[in-house]
Amino acid sequence: MTDFPSPSSPPGRPCRHEALLTLPAQEAHVSAARHFAADLLETWSVPAGQRDSAVLIVDELTANAARYGRERMTLLLVLDDGTLHIVVTDSGMAVERRRPALAPEEHGRGTGIVQYLAQSTEVRQTRGGREVRACLRCSS
Numbered sequence: 001m002t003d004f005p006s007p008s009s010p011p012g013r014p015c016r017h018e019a020l021l022t023l024p025a026q027e028a029h030v031s032a033a034r035h036f037a038a039d040l041l042e043t044w045s046v047p048a049g050q051r052d053s054a055v056l057i058v059d060e061l062t063a064n065a066a067r068y069g070r071e072r073m074t075l076l077l078v079l080d081d082g083t084l085h086i087v088v089t090d091s092g093m094a095v096e097r098r099r100p101a102l103a104p105e106e107h108g109r110g111t112g113i114v115q116y117l118a119q120s121t122e123v124r125q126t127r128g129g130r131e132v133r134a135c136l137r138c139s140s
Contacts, residue, residue, distance in 0.1 A: 041077070050136060054136055054138075076088075
C-alpha cells in the first residue's frame with residue numbers, strides 16, 4: 001500500500017491523496033480490499049455516507065476482478081478536488097456480455113449497484129487485462 005498526499009496543493013484547496021493495493025485475484029482477498037478502502041477513506045476524512053458508497057463500489061469491483069481475473073487485481077484510490085476515483089484492474093480476459101439466465105438475487109446486480117452509486121463509470125480492456133473506473137463526488 002502506498003499513500004501519496006500531494007504537498008503542492010494550493011492553500012484552501014483539498015489535498016490530493018492516492019493509494020494503491022495489489023492482491024491475488026481470489027475471492028478470499030475481496031474483504032481485504034474492502035477493509036483497506038474503508039480505513040483509508042476514513043483517514044482521508046471522506047464523509048460516512050460517501051465512504052459507505054465507495055466501499056460498496058470497491059467490494060463489487062474487486063469481487064468481479066477476483067471472479068474473472070487470473071493472477072492479480074489492483075485497487076487504486078485517488079481523492080482529488082472532491083472526487084474519489086476508484087480504479088480496479090485485473091489480469092483477466094474480456095468478459096462475454098451474454099450471461100446465463102439466473103435469478104437476479106443469485107447473480108449480476110454488482111455493475112448496476114456501481115452505476116447507481118457512481119457519477120460515472122468506464123470499463124476498458126487493456127493489454128494486461130481489464131480496467132474498471134468509477135468516480136464518486138465526496139463533499140466534506
